[in-house]
Each structure stands twice: as structure tokens, then as C-alpha cells.
Amino acid sequence: MLASVLIGAALVLLAPYLLGLAIDQLLVVQPTGSAWAMIASLAVVYLLQLGVALGQNYVMISLAQHTVMHVRREVFAHLHGLPLAWFAARHAGEVASRLTNDLENLGQTLSQAVLRIGTSLVVFIGMLGLMFWLNPLLAIVSLIVVPMMFGGLRWVGSRTPVLFKRQQADLGALAGYADEALAVHMASKAFGREHAAVEAFEQRNRHLHVSAYWAQAYSGFLSKLMYVCDNLSFSLILVVGAILTLNGKASIGVVITFCEYARQFSRQLNQVSTQISTVLATLAGAERAFEMLDEAQEPDGLIEQRSLRGDIRFEGVDFAYAGGLPVVCGIDLHVPAGQTLALIGPTGAGKTTLVQLLSRFHDVSGGRILIDGIDLRDLRRRDVRRQMGFVMQEPLLFDASVRDNIRYARAEASDAQIEAACRLANAHGFIEKLPRGYHTLLRHEGGDISQGQRQLLTIARAILADPKILILDEATSNIDTLTEVHLQQALARLMQGRTCLIIAHRLSTIRQADQIVVLEQGRIVEKGSHDQLMNNAGAYHSLYVEQQGAAY
Structure with missing residues (x-):
């Protein structure tokens, strides 16, 4: 030139x-x-x-x-x-x-x-x-x-x-x-x-x-x-x-x-x-x-861990956003591999923040989070996130076919594996009724199918991903009672054999959790099983009775 x-x-x-x-x-x-x-x-x-x-x-x-x-x-x-x-x-x-x-x-x-x-x-x-x-x-x-x-x-x-x-x-x-x-x-x-x-x-x-x-x-x-x-x-x-x-x-x-x-x-x-x-x-x-x-990118760990068991520990975890007040303070928790932890509390209590810290969307300000005994900050982000499954309150869909939306979790999945995941998620029935079945194109807002159907697709996606750690963030909120039954059945299949963290406002959906943690202003005020917390007659008891409309 x-x-x-x-x-x-x-x-x-x-x-x-x-x-x-x-x-x-x-x-x-x-x-x-x-x-x-x-x-x-x-x-x-x-x-x-x-x-x-x-x-x-x-x-x-x-x-x-x-x-x-x-x-x-x-x-x-x-x-x-x-x-x-x-x-x-x-x-x-x-x-x-x-x-x-x-x-x-x-x-x-x-x-x-x-x-x-x-x-x-x-x-x-x-x-x-x-x-x-x-x-x-x-x-x-x-x-x-x-x-x-x-x-x-x-x-x-x-x-x-x-x-x-x-x-x-x-x-x-x-x-x-x-x-x-x-x-x-x-x-x-x-x-x-x-x-x-x-x-x-x-x-x-x-x-x-x-x-x-x-x-x-x-x-x-x-x-x-x-x-x-x-x-x-x-x-x-x-x-x-x-x-x-x-x-x-x-x-x-x-x-x-x-x-x-x-x-x-x-x-x-x-x-x-x-x-x-x-x-x-x-x-x-x-x-x-x-x-x-x-702009500085997220720091990453060096330890390669392609297969996690899912044992999670929070040890003295503190977190505050840059220049802001503390969001969570002194969190100590242990979730053994394969168990379910439910997080409840009012808006702003720190439930979603704990999940984001576990996903390394943010790094802790103090303390540490361990997975299988290894500091989360020492593990490669990609290895950790690939072994996590997410079902969020607002289902995320793309401008693509039903099949491609589900395959997003695992690019190499076969059509048979996708269909099997949809059957486990109770989604196969309504997919077959769509104009072009699994080839039906969806908009990313998902406006052409109902909220419950969108959520079933995200559950099918999580099943296909086969994660070791599953995170459910208000997965059944804003869903009618009949659809919730199908969702709960699908979630039950999805949660089998996995370490699960559930954020929920409907306390009836977490009664079977191994641990229930009540958070207020970023601190743990109660933790235990459903029966233990009900016997304590504390914050959880009050919330449960209020939702049920009758004394326990």
C-alpha cells in the first residue's frame, strides 16, 4: 500500500x-x-x-x-x-x-x-x-x-x-x-x-x-x-x-x-x-x-475441574458492590453434594447475591466459597459454570427454533437427547402441537407461547445440560396452579441427584428441602429443615403461617 x-x-x-x-x-x-x-x-x-x-x-x-x-x-x-x-x-x-x-x-x-x-x-x-x-x-x-x-x-x-x-x-x-x-x-x-x-x-x-x-x-x-x-x-x-x-x-x-x-x-x-x-x-x-x-476482565482461576461433586461451603462470606453498602455479611453455610438448600427472605435480603457469588458473576469481598474443598476463585470459571444449571424467574429464549433453544445448553446433543429432555420436562406434549413442532421458530421474548411453556423449555434445557449444581430462582412464580403442577413434576426430575439452591417466595414449594435458610438484610437469621424451623416458631414459622392463612 x-x-x-x-x-x-x-x-x-x-x-x-x-x-x-x-x-x-x-x-x-x-x-x-x-x-x-x-x-x-x-x-x-x-x-x-x-x-x-x-x-x-x-x-x-x-x-x-x-x-x-x-x-x-x-x-x-x-x-x-x-x-x-x-x-x-x-x-x-x-x-x-x-x-x-x-x-x-x-x-x-x-x-x-x-x-x-x-x-x-x-x-x-x-x-x-x-x-x-x-x-x-x-x-x-x-x-x-x-x-x-x-x-x-x-x-x-x-x-x-x-x-x-x-x-x-x-x-x-x-x-x-x-x-x-x-x-x-x-x-x-x-x-x-x-x-x-x-x-x-x-x-x-x-x-x-x-x-x-x-x-x-x-x-x-x-x-x-x-x-x-x-x-x-x-x-x-x-x-x-x-x-x-x-x-x-x-x-x-x-x-x-x-x-x-x-x-x-x-x-x-x-x-x-x-x-x-x-x-x-x-x-x-x-x-x-x-x-x-x-476495561479489566474478570479474574480467572487456574485449576481445571471438569467433574464436580457439588459440595458447597460458604465460609464467612461478605460482599458489597463497589462503593455501596454490604449486601451479605458473615454467611456460613454447608450444602453437601446432592442436597437441596432453599433461600428465603424479603426483597433485598441477599438471596440472589449469594447465587451470583456462587456462579462467580461477582467475587466475594471477604471470606471464601469452596466447591469440593477448593476455593471458587482458584477454579476456572468456564469449568464451574458448565456444571451449573439455571432456571430463572424470567425464562430466556432466543430467536431460534424450539430445538435450537434447548440445544443451547449442549451444542453436541442429538435430536433424540433433546426430545428425551423435553419429555422429562413435561414439554414434549405442547411442542408437538406447535405449527412445526420442534422446528417452530420462537421470538426471544417468547411471546408466541405462554409463560409456563417458556419455563418448561428452560427446564428441558437444564435437563439436557445435566448439571452437578442446579440453581432455581423463583422458577414457579407467576404461574397458574395447573401449570405449576407440571413444573413441579419436571423440577423434581431435574433435581434428582444434584446439589440444588432454590430461591422461593412460595414456601409450600420448599418443604422438602434439606436446609432452609432465612435471610434478612444480608444475614442468616434462621436455618434448618422445615420441621425444625416450624418448631422454633421464629421468622420462618411466621412467614409460613401467613402464607397458609392458618396456624401450623
């Missing part, structure tokens, strides 16, 4: 020189054959310029798109290693904007602006040398407008980076809000908040309008300045050249060559100034994308 830039620049410099020589030869009373040879050479040079330009365009676009593809892949892979706290502090739409829009702008700049700026700088330097070689006086006249050009470049260059960075930030904020608003559009309709959503969008839209206006206004000023300088330089060369020609100090061909060089000179500076605006906007966007690469 660099070689082609040098060749292209040499051709750009050679064409005006040959044109001047040809004109001087043609002005002779009887033109010699060398004049026609120069004209032919000029035609060859222009054809070569076209060939080099086409080659440069092809190569640079290829390089740019390959570069952006690799950068986008690296950023996306890096994102998957960032902690949950990083995502919680940002809108998904803003992150997506950095990954797509900002990096796409980088590709456009690499394929166009970088090539043009590089070529222009080489031509600019070569042209200065040739101009002083041909006629120093005309060269000095040509350079009179250069301070004005560079003054404009400096004035604009000192202001536009900040403006373009603000524009990219406002664009990301707008994209983030739009993504969030469209995701919760049903809530907007339900509460009659459509007008408020439009107003909030319009506010961000206006911010983007203002920042984009000033960024484009400052950068656009430069091209107008270059246009004025171009005409001024051209006029000065014609006037001084005419005087030198009349006095025999320069030939007409040299003056024509200088006019061409002056036109090219201004064009190259104008090219640079125009592309600098693009580069500045791209750098602002690329900086936002590369900021994600600078």
Missing part, C-alpha cells in the same frame, strides 16, 4: 511537468516529434494514475474491512469477559453503538481518509521540491496563502476533537435510550407514557442535533477557507507568471505547470482538511470502542 502511494504521488507530480513541456514544444513554430511524444507520455501517465487509483481503492478497502472485522471480533470477545457490574452501569444500546457504528466509521476512515491523507502529504512534499526547482520566485508566490491555510487547520483542529467526541457520546446515549424504550414499549403503553417516552427521546435527539451541528459547522468551515485560498493562489500565480513571461524570466509552459501545481497544492491541502474532519470524528468513536478493551 505504501509503495502504491509513492507511485501514485509520483504520477500526480509528473503529469503537470509533462504538460508544461508539451505546451512549450507546441508553441514552437514547427513542433518537433518530441512534443507529440510528451503528449503520448501524458496520456500514459493519466492511464497509469487511473490504474493505480483503482488498485489502491481495492487494496485499502480490503485492508480496512479486515482490520475492522478483527477489531470488532476482539472487542466482542473482550466484552464477554467483563464483569456484570460493568454492564449494569451502561445501556445495552450504547454498548452496541460502540461495537457497530463507531467501528464501522473506523472502517470507512481506514478505507478512504487514511489513503487520501497519506497520498496528499507525499504529493505536497514532492510538489514543494519541484516548484522551487522550476522557479523559486513562483514557488514563493504559491506559498503566500499557506500560513492562512495552516492557521485555519490549527484553529479548526483545536476545537473539533472535543466536538466530535461529544457528538459520538450523544449518539451513543440516543441509541441506548432508543434500545431501552423499544424493549419496554409494552410498559409505556400500559401506563400511558408514550408521550413521556417521545419527549425523553426528543431531549436526547436535540442534544445530538446541537453537538452534531457544531462539529460539522467547524469542520465544514475548513473546506470553504481552502476554496478561497485556492482561488487566491491561482490568481497570484497567473499575475506574477504573466509578468515573468513578458520579461522572459519564465516560459508559458512553466507558468501552466505552476498553475497545475497550485491547483493540486490547494487540492491536496483541501483533501487533508476535509479528511481530517472525518478522522477526528472516527477517532472520537474509536476511542469509545477501544475504551472497552481497556
Whole structure:
């Protein structure tokens, strides 16, 4: 690419020189054959310029798109290693904007602006040398407008980076809000908040309008300045050249060559100034994308443990989010392999946090968590999570077929294994009634099947994963009584022989748990079996009686 830039620049410099020589030869009373040879050479040079330009365009676009593809892949892979706290502090739409829009702008700049700026700088330097070689006086006249050009470049260059960075930030904020608003559009309709959503969008839209206006206004000023300088330089060369020609100090061909060089000179500076605006906007966007690469990823352990038994211990576990109050304090628990632990308590008691700590979505602030006697922080995250199964309160489905949604748990699973998992999950019956059975396409919101059916699919997915540790987070909430019966049957099959952690508000669903832990404000206030806790007549007893509507 660099070689082609040098060749292209040499051709750009050679064409005006040959044109001047040809004109001087043609002005002779009887033109010699060398004049026609120069004209032919000029035609060859222009054809070569076209060939080099086409080659440069092809190569640079290829390089740019390959570069952006690799950068986008690296950023996306890096994102998957960032902690949950990083995502919680940002809108998904803003992150997506950095990954797509900002990096796409980088590709456009690499394929166009970088090539043009590089070529222009080489031509600019070569042209200065040739101009002083041909006629120093005309060269000095040509350079009179250069301070004005560079003054404009400096004035604009000192202001536009900040403006373009603000524009990219406002664009990301707008994209983030739009993504969030469209995701919760049903809530907007339900509460009659459509007008408020439009107003909030319009506010961000206006911010983007203002920042984009000033960024484009400052950068656009430069091209107008270059246009004025171009005409001024051209006029000065014609006037001084005419005087030198009349006095025999320069030939007409040299003056024509200088006019061409002056036109090219201004064009190259104008090219640079125009592309600098693009580069500045791209750098602002690329900086936002590369900021994600600078974020520290989750620390990982070194111990490889492909087969866990599922013995879990919490020893003096404390946790607080960055800069926040403690969420859990001094948690001591032991869940032997194959047993079931139920976590109950009011909202904000720390139930979900304990599960997230066990999954290493966060690391403990104090104490430690052991699995099979090994500190969780010493184990590889992938090994631990691959041996965990999750059935959450809100079932997660993808834009894919029923079969592919279930196979997500184990990519190599056969169709027969998927169907067997669905039978165990009580899901096979309703799947067969779908329009295309297991090939029916689902939306990621799962709006085309009921909440209970979605949950049965996630249970089938967990069965297919065959985890050693199972986590159930409000898996039967918001389900009607009849559907809950099917869910409980499926969950009972899923829980057999596995270490299970259950978060539940319906206490009737956890009576058979080996241990029940009552949490309040991040601390354990009671633990034991159902019968033990009922006999204690403490917090669990009160909650159970309240739900049952009668004394035990």
C-alpha cells in the first residue's frame, strides 16, 4: 500500500511537468516529434494514475474491512469477559453503538481518509521540491496563502476533537435510550407514557442535533477557507507568471505547470482538511470502542475441574458492590453434594447475591466459597459454570427454533437427547402441537407461547445440560396452579441427584428441602429443615403461617 502511494504521488507530480513541456514544444513554430511524444507520455501517465487509483481503492478497502472485522471480533470477545457490574452501569444500546457504528466509521476512515491523507502529504512534499526547482520566485508566490491555510487547520483542529467526541457520546446515549424504550414499549403503553417516552427521546435527539451541528459547522468551515485560498493562489500565480513571461524570466509552459501545481497544492491541502474532519470524528468513536478493551476482565482461576461433586461451603462470606453498602455479611453455610438448600427472605435480603457469588458473576469481598474443598476463585470459571444449571424467574429464549433453544445448553446433543429432555420436562406434549413442532421458530421474548411453556423449555434445557449444581430462582412464580403442577413434576426430575439452591417466595414449594435458610438484610437469621424451623416458631414459622392463612 505504501509503495502504491509513492507511485501514485509520483504520477500526480509528473503529469503537470509533462504538460508544461508539451505546451512549450507546441508553441514552437514547427513542433518537433518530441512534443507529440510528451503528449503520448501524458496520456500514459493519466492511464497509469487511473490504474493505480483503482488498485489502491481495492487494496485499502480490503485492508480496512479486515482490520475492522478483527477489531470488532476482539472487542466482542473482550466484552464477554467483563464483569456484570460493568454492564449494569451502561445501556445495552450504547454498548452496541460502540461495537457497530463507531467501528464501522473506523472502517470507512481506514478505507478512504487514511489513503487520501497519506497520498496528499507525499504529493505536497514532492510538489514543494519541484516548484522551487522550476522557479523559486513562483514557488514563493504559491506559498503566500499557506500560513492562512495552516492557521485555519490549527484553529479548526483545536476545537473539533472535543466536538466530535461529544457528538459520538450523544449518539451513543440516543441509541441506548432508543434500545431501552423499544424493549419496554409494552410498559409505556400500559401506563400511558408514550408521550413521556417521545419527549425523553426528543431531549436526547436535540442534544445530538446541537453537538452534531457544531462539529460539522467547524469542520465544514475548513473546506470553504481552502476554496478561497485556492482561488487566491491561482490568481497570484497567473499575475506574477504573466509578468515573468513578458520579461522572459519564465516560459508559458512553466507558468501552466505552476498553475497545475497550485491547483493540486490547494487540492491536496483541501483533501487533508476535509479528511481530517472525518478522522477526528472516527477517532472520537474509536476511542469509545477501544475504551472497552481497556476495561479489566474478570479474574480467572487456574485449576481445571471438569467433574464436580457439588459440595458447597460458604465460609464467612461478605460482599458489597463497589462503593455501596454490604449486601451479605458473615454467611456460613454447608450444602453437601446432592442436597437441596432453599433461600428465603424479603426483597433485598441477599438471596440472589449469594447465587451470583456462587456462579462467580461477582467475587466475594471477604471470606471464601469452596466447591469440593477448593476455593471458587482458584477454579476456572468456564469449568464451574458448565456444571451449573439455571432456571430463572424470567425464562430466556432466543430467536431460534424450539430445538435450537434447548440445544443451547449442549451444542453436541442429538435430536433424540433433546426430545428425551423435553419429555422429562413435561414439554414434549405442547411442542408437538406447535405449527412445526420442534422446528417452530420462537421470538426471544417468547411471546408466541405462554409463560409456563417458556419455563418448561428452560427446564428441558437444564435437563439436557445435566448439571452437578442446579440453581432455581423463583422458577414457579407467576404461574397458574395447573401449570405449576407440571413444573413441579419436571423440577423434581431435574433435581434428582444434584446439589440444588432454590430461591422461593412460595414456601409450600420448599418443604422438602434439606436446609432452609432465612435471610434478612444480608444475614442468616434462621436455618434448618422445615420441621425444625416450624418448631422454633421464629421468622420462618411466621412467614409460613401467613402464607397458609392458618396456624401450623
